[in-house]
Amino acid sequence: MIINHPLLGPRDAAEFVYLGDASLMERPDPQGPEAADNFHDYAYLRKNPAGEHRELWYHEQGDRSWLVVTRNTLTHEISKVELARDVAVTRRGGQ
Amino acid sequence: MRYSALNILRQGLTGNKGWKPLWRDPTPKPEYDIVIVGAGGHGLATAYYLAKEYGLTNIAVLEKGWLGSGNIGRNTTIIRSNYMLLGNEPFYEMSMKLWEGLEQDFNYNAMVSQRSILNLFHSDPQRDAFVRRANSMLLAGADAELADEAQLRRELPFLDFDNARFPIKGGLYQRRGGTVRHDAVAWGYARGADQRGVDIIQNCEVTGFQIKNGVCAGVDTVRGPIRAKKVAVCVAGSSGRVMSLAGMRLPIESHVLQAFVTEGLKPVLPGVITFGAGHFYVSQSDKGGLVFGGDIDGYNTYAQRGNLPVVEDVAEGGMAIMPMIGRTRLLRSWGGVMDMSMDGSPFIDKTHIDGLYFNGGWCYGGFKATPASGFCYAHLLAKDTPHPVATEYRLDRFRRGHLIDEKGVGAQPNLH
Ligand SMILES: Cc1cc2nc3c(=O)[nH]c(=O)nc-3n(C[C@H](O)[C@H](O)[C@H](O)COP(=O)(O)OP(=O)(O)OC[C@H]3O[C@@H](n4cnc5c(N)ncnc54)[C@H](O)[C@@H]3O)c2cc1C
Numbered sequence: 001m002i003i004n005h006p007l008l009g010p011r012d013a014a015e016f017v018y019l020g021d022a023s024l025m026e027r028p029d030p031q032g033p034e035a036a037d038n039f040h041d042y043a044y045l046r047k048n049p050a051g052e053h054r055e056l057w058y059h060e061q062g063d064r065s066w067l068v069v070t071r072n073t074l075t076h077e078i079s080k081v082e083l084a085r086d087v088a089v090t091r092r093g094g095q
Numbered sequence: 096m097r098y099s100a101l102n103i104l105r106q107g108l109t110g111n112k113g114w115k116p117l118w119r120d121p122t123p124k125p126e127y128d129i130v131i132v133g134a135g136g137h138g139l140a141t142a143y144y145l146a147k148e149y150g151l152t153n154i155a156v157l158e159k160g161w162l163g164s165g166n167i168g169r170n171t172t173i174i175r176s177n178y179m180l181l182g183n184e185p186f187y188e189m190s191m192k193l194w195e196g197l198e199q200d201f202n203y204n205a206m207v208s209q210r211s212i213l214n215l216f217h218s219d220p221q222r223d224a225f226v227r228r229a230n231s232m233l234l235a236g237a238d239a240e241l242a243d244e245a246q247l248r249r250e251l252p253f254l255d256f257d258n259a260r261f262p263i264k265g266g267l268y269q270r271r272g273g274t275v276r277h278d279a280v281a282w283g284y285a286r287g288a289d290q291r292g293v294d295i296i297q298n299c300e301v302t303g304f305q306i307k308n309g310v311c312a313g314v315d316t317v318r319g320p321i322r323a324k325k326v327a328v329c330v331a332g333s334s335g336r337v338m339s340l341a342g343m344r345l346p347i348e349s350h351v352l353q354a355f356v357t358e359g360l361k362p363v364l365p366g367v368i369t370f371g372a373g374h375f376y377v378s379q380s381d382k383g384g385l386v387f388g389g390d391i392d393g394y395n396t397y398a399q400r401g402n403l404p405v406v407e408d409v410a411e412g413g414m415a416i417m418p419m420i421g422r423t424r425l426l427r428s429w430g431g432v433m434d435m436s437m438d439g440s441p442f443i444d445k446t447h448i449d450g451l452y453f454n455g456g457w458c459y460g461g462f463k464a465t466p467a468s469g470f471c472y473a474h475l476l477a478k479d480t481p482h483p484v485a486t487e488y489r490l491d492r493f494r495r496g497h498l499i500d501e502k503g504v505g506a507q508p509n510l511h
Contacts, residue, residue, distance in 0.1 A: 001402055014404040018394045018509060020348065043506050044346040044437045044493040048335035050397040073349070073396045 003069060004081050008062060015061040021046035022054040022068045025088060050074055056084060098202055117282055118162075118289035123296050123321055127155045129476055130314055130323035132301045132337065133330035134158035136167035136277075136462065137454055139284035139295075140469020141329060141476070143201065146291035148470070149477035154293045155323075157316060159300035159333075163281035166331050166461070169399075169431035171354050171388050173367050173376065174463040175212045175272035176237045179228045182487030182499040183440060184235040189484050190467030191237065191271060197466060203283030205275050206381065211366035212272030213242070215254075215416060217261045221371055225267040232269070240268040253363070253419050261372040261415055272367060274378050280465060304341045304451065311341070311451035327452040327476055332432030334455035336397070341451060346437040346493055348508040350391045351430045352459045353401040355409065357423040359383030368416070375412025377420070385423060387413060391433060391459065393509040401430045433459050439511030440499035443471050443481065443488040452476060453490065458511055 001013035023046070028038035047053065050073055057067045066084035071077065096102065096115055106113055129145065131138045134156045145151045158164075174194055176187035198205050216222050222241075229239035243265045248256060256263045285295055296318070303315035304326065313322035330337045334347050364379040377387035389409035392401045406428065413420040436442070436456030441464065443454050454472045457464060471482035481488070487499055493506075504510040 012404075013394075013402070020395065020508070040494050041344075045344040046348060048345070048348050048395060049339075050336050050349075053395055055395065071394075074398055076396065076398060076402075 001076055001078065003057060003067065003078060005059065005062070005065075005067065006081055006083055007065070008059075011059070011062060013057075015059060016057040016067075017060045019056040019058060022056050022084075022087075023047065024056060025068075025084060052079070098204070117286040118295050121294045121296065123155060123157075123294065123299065123316070123318055126313075126322040127294070128153040128323070129325045129327060130154070130321055131156045131327045131329055132314065133165070133328065133333070134162045134281075134285070134295055134297065135165040135329065135331055136280055136284070136465040137331070137457075137468045137472065138327075138329040139281055139288060140465050141327060141454070141472040142288040142293045142295075142469075143284045143291075144470045144473035145476060146288055146293055149473055151477060152292035154288075155321065156288070156293060156295045157299045157301055157314070157321070158295070158297045161297050162285055162295060163278055166431040166433070167281045167465070168278050169354065169429060170277055170459075170462040171376065171378070171386050172274045172277045172462065173212065173272070173378065174207075174275055175269055175367075176235075176463070177212065177214065177228065177232055177239065177267070177269045177272065178501060179231045180499055180501055183501065184231060184237065186467055186471070186484040186488075187464065188232075188235045188237045189470070190464050193466035193470065194275065195271070197283070201283045201287040203279065203286060205279040205283050207275045208273045209271050210273040210378075211268055211270045212369070213251075213266045213268050213366060214369045215263050215266045215371045217264055217372045219264075222265060229267055238269060238271050240270060242266045242268055250365070251368070254368075254416055255418050258415060263416065266371075274367065274380075275462075277462060284469070301337065302340070306341060306448055306451070309447075310449040323450075325450050325452060325476055327454065327472065329454045329472065331434050331455060331457060331461065332397070334434045334453075338453065341446070341448060343446060345455070346490070347456050348395050348435050349397055350393065350433050350435045350509060351396045351398060351401045352388065352391045352433050353405055353409070353428055353430045354386065354388040355406075355428045356380070356384040356386050356426050358426050360385065360423065363419075370412050370416045373408070373412040373415065375409060375416065377413065377417070384426065385420065391435070391509060397432055399430050399432055433457075435508035435511060437493060437506040437508060438498040438500040439502055439504075439508075441468070441488055442490050443468065443475060443485045444490045445475070445479070446490065
């Protein structure tokens with residue numbers, strides 16, 4: 001697989017370490033009323049779809065950036081690659 | 096028909112015209128006591144033990160493709176009971192004992208071959224870890240034997256003992272481990288279940304569950320709805336997909352594992368050998384091919400094929416312990432989808448939906464578990480309590496903090 005790094009261009013997937021489901025970026029509120037349940041779901045019940053999947057890849061043998069890759073788990077086709085930082089900033093409303 | 100030497104002789108003299116197909120091809124009935132989803136090794140073993148041990152025969156096994164088209168026909172056929180943790184080892188040792196009596200039990204030649212499995216170690220700390228595991232195995236009634244370097248040099252002179260990076264210092268033997276003809280396991284269980292009245296229905300994909308008010312009363316299939324008092328899902332790599340039809344999310348990710356086989360060679364490998372400093376395991380099939388594999392590819396996938404980086408990694412592992420492997424040519428490679436759980440251990444449990452049961456999370460080690468998995472799942476379905484050796488395989492163990500993490504790598508399925 002080739003991952004089209006937003007800054008470095010096309011890179012071999014073997015340069016990356018895979019973490020999984022990109023919702024791992026959305027940590028639950030540890031002070032929330034259902035924190036224990038939410039952390040259980042956060043840590044253990046990840047998305048596992050047959051089809052499009054948003055997932056975290058770490059460019060360990062490159063620029064050490066985290067990427068959010070949108071990839072089809074049936075065809076291995078990659079449709080979108082974003083810097084995880086950009087995704088996080090956009091989610092927080094651009095700050 | 097029973098298989099026996101006498102029957103072979105009789106058939107041989109009469110032109111082999113009397114052999115019957117191993118199982119019928121029945122049309123689905125509108126209702127069963129138990130519907131098992133998935134005719135892999137575990138589903139078929141479950142049906143067999145339900146009929147044979149628990150006397151329940153109004154059962155259907157529904158299979159989306161053909162019988163044995165999943166991982167039961169794709170694995171590297173290694174059986175062993177060399178686990179360490181209490182939640183696992185008694186279960187796998189029960190499986191080993193069932194393997195030892197299996198062929199007589201279901202009257203079918205599954206080529207169970209206890210040719211031994213050897214885990215190599217390459218350093219002192221690793222030796223200590225293996226001694227600890229061996230003691231844990233002995234406590235569960237399994238066999239374990241530590242071999243030093245001198246013994247291995249005598250028995251397996253072709254290993255690269257003086258490898259500069261990972262010298263071989265010894266190994267942990269389980270002499271009762273070995274290999275089994277994987278397809279024959281599916282066929283033997285299917286035949287045994289069919290003979291006792293179980294309907295095995297192929298080309299019958301389950302497309303939904305009939306769930307009302309928290310009770311599952313049957314399944315929808317491509318061949319119409321089928322009612323059932325109990326529905327037992329057993330679909331290995333498809334676990335995530337199938338259970339999402341019941342609205343459930345599982346502590347499981349789907350990953351691909353590849354396997355490789357070389358051209359046929361004269362006998363060179365007496366048993367199964369595994370590398371201790373990387374992930375590589377190899378045995379020699381009865382046809383002579385070296386059968387080997389290594390790590391999973393490491394990313395979520397439902398594609399039954401892998402990528403090249405793992406091919407390279409596996410080949411490097413092979414070269415590191417057994418340089419002669421570089422002279423052989425690869426004939427085939429393939430992949431299967433693994434149900435990797437969050438702690439590397441499986442589930443045999445009821446779900447929160449009444450009448451819906453789940454068996455899965457076998458990672459890449461579910462072949463060796465086939466007999467015990469079927470037995471324990473049958474026990475759960477028949478009695479609604481877990482079998483004593485499978486009490487830890489609960490779906491809520493992460494919530495309770497009772498993980499069974501042999502490797503100690505945490506909730507990272509691609510590392511188990
Ligand atoms: C390359 C490879 C090497 C392996 N090596 C080993 C090894 O050496 N030792 C070991 O112990 N284990 C090994 N394993 C793991 C082992 O093969 C699996 O854990 C085990 O086979 C899974 O259980 P099963 O046999 O029931 O699965 P399967 O045979 O996959 O059965 C599941 C069945 O469910 C069916 N199904 C799916 N969805 C539906 C649906 N909607 N409706 C109806 N049916 C459905 C599938 O078609 C399939 O036939 C290996 C696996 C692979 C891929």
